[in-house]
Amino acid sequence: MTINRKKLYLIAVPILAIAPLVLNPYWTDVLNIVGLYALLGLSLNLIVGHAGLFNLGHAAFYAVGAYTAAILNTVFHIPILWLIPVSGFAAGLFALVIARPIIHLRGDYLCIVTIGVGEIVRIALVNDIFGITGGANGIFGISRPHLFGFVLRSPAHFYYYIWVFVFVTIFLFIRLENSRVGRALNYLREDEVAAESCGINIAHYKLVSFVIGAFWAGMVGNIFASKMTIISPESFSFWESVIMFTLVILGGAGSIEGVLLGAFLIIGLPEIFRGLADARMLFFGAAMIVMMIFRPEGLIPAGKRQYHIDMDRSQGESE
């Protein structure tokens, strides 16, 4: 599994690194959107794939991050890059407050609550809550990211910004998967009762994954805000949550590579079907059904975890 993964990234990273040099700005921007959805998918994957929580309202946390960045940037003129952790904290805190009382709900009940939270956030944004969200028009005039005096402007600049973020995320999430938290989540998803009887505090770990996932979505919201320079509530509709959810399940819940492939397909397929004009979403819907029938576990299912115990090594040495 690890060898495989190394090879995959050794091939994928150079191709992605030179992609904007050969692609025109339109396709570079398509890849930017793929990158953003890959990030959102990776963050949702923690919640849906690892903790097995049925979250169909992830766009709410994305929105909180984006609006936090937009408001602090346009009102207080704080550089947008500094706001990345702030966006993450705002979304994470929001998730903590929301999830604390509902984390114990059974799967489908949690599903409708997350949908409800997503809708409440969207409606609050449309209704200009506290008079700071700009209502249905949203917020415009968000500044571009400045990096050591260099302003990120063109799709190619954002391409490297987003994809470096994607690979940093992948690295961190692979580390997380194999950490104590990651192993606890894996156990929890396989069998909640057995996990609890082994002393894993399931409510705690569910909450941890929910908050980390939301934190990440909030940071992606910041990137989205600085890329678009204008955000409005319609960018954070139920449909966005459905796309994120679909790409995780389609790619393979719990599998990082699967989520990346899912992001390419979800954004790529409608582009490929563009020739079908109005009928493209019809084919997209049909494709979702067909893919699930033929690959119910997702395109790249998460492999079984294997941990190697090396008996020959001396005991004091860590693996």
Place this chain on the structure above:
Amino acid sequence: MEEFLQQFINGLTVGGIYALIALGYTMVYGVLKLINFAHGDLFTIGAYLGFTLLTSFGLADKIGPFAAIAVLALMVMGLVAVIGIVLERAAYRPLRNSPRLSAVVSALGASIFFQNAVMLIYGARFHVYPQNLLPKIALNVFGLYVPFVKILVLVASVAMMVGLYVFIQRTTIGAAIRAAAIDQGAAKLVGIDVNGVITLVFVIGPALGGLAGLMVGLLYGQIKFTMGWLYGLKAFTAAILGGIGNIPGAMLGGLILGVVEALGSAYISIAWKDAIAFCVLILILIVRPTGLLGERVAEKV
């Protein structure tokens, strides 16, 4: 007080429609443990089929408005039920033994498919139901003037709910549905055709959803291809509110949701109407995690 009662009746009317759609969610969930996200779009298809049948045959002129609506309702229910059976065969049956989330994605795909199919056939604009179909009179109910169409919708939805309840509780087929919902394996062992039950559930649910679509067309006069998802979401909320899988729960949840929404938009703010509905849902679930009538499910050990 008069305004309150007026809003209350409005709420009951809409709530009746929510309840009819919610029954489809809850019955499918009860037997298959699947959230049929395409159900809201079956509702839309019902509304559009009603529109086509109403405008193309001119039934109302030939046999009078009431007979026409009754015939129309039966036709819409039958046609939507056929679509429901096809949906189950094509999108859900192959995934019956797969992870549950895959079936959810399949359901979402079916929803996108239906919504776009309606858009391609009918176009993206609003469609307006023929006006002057029903007599434009308001009846005096205890001093309140209630439009006739609202009474018709309310009476029809209550009649359907009572009929379904009796069917499920008193007939042998109803007992088979209940048995399949409790334990499919055990139901098979005592000779119940579980596949037949599932097909039947996909006849009853979509038929009621399609009827609700027709009612919305008659009540509001305007239909649009995207309306299914909001009604579907509300009805799903209603089903969860009452305790999903529980048929009286769906009825109760629908009526409560309709009334809360109507009163909320009248006394708090119409812009926050949908948010109020979801807030009530979240508050109820915090207090009662399995819905109002949902039984306490023992955790598997």
